[in-house]
Amino acid sequence: MSLDFSIPFDFKAALFFGLLTTLQLTAICIILGSILGFVLAIARTSQSRILRYASTFYVALFRGTPVLIQLFWIFFCLPLILGIELSNFTCGIIALTLYMGAVTCETFRAAFNFVNNEQYDASIALGLSYRVQTLYVVLPQALLRSAPTLLSNCTSLFKESALVSAVGMSDLMFVSQNISNRTGHPVEVLTAAALIYFVIAFPITRAVTVLERRILNHLAI
Secondary structure, three states, rough: OOOOOOOOHOOOHHHHHHHHHHHHHHHHHHHEEEEEEEHHHHHHOOHHHHHHHHHHHHHHEEEEEEEHHHHHHHHHHHHHHHHHOOHHHHHHHHHHHHHEEEEEEHHHHHHHHHOOOOHHHHHHHHHOOHHHHHHHHHHHHHHHHHHHHHHHHHHHHHHHHHHHHHHHHHHHHHHHHHHHHOOOOHHHHHHHHHHHHHHHHHHHHHHHHHHHHHHHHHOOO
């Protein structure tokens, strides 16, 4: 059988729809996962032993188990526990958000270490509440320090999102597999899908390098 790389162009509308689903899922999980990760990072640095132990266990669990197993567990087991039906899109959001939260938690926690103790002391001396201190003193500096790593996490999540095809979600990978099965040309279709992932992920990886260099130069001033 000869290769025919015109086949992906015949299904460009379907591939575009799958890409939009992938981007939508990724964007939602990045936002929710980053918020969750920041909250977990605060819990891991809390003086409360319960919060520290609970958040540490959470991070170890979701970073130490395959994302695919987490996705399957949420898709098959969580509806039974809750007694409600969950769509594959909802399950994908839950699974990837929980995973993203565990990853970004470590990113933020590392960034917290760069916030000088003097700034915490100054916040206390000024009578700032814990909420104000967290939002206006810690968060901006943590975002600056962790921006390159957060972008890397976003790229990783974009690629990990292909796993949701295993539960029948119509993302780019799922659509590509269906087209491959229908046409009998998996090489051409999956190569096109790989190029789409690369075209989106590569500029972000380059942005990480540029951003990291600029941040280092800024901090050196």
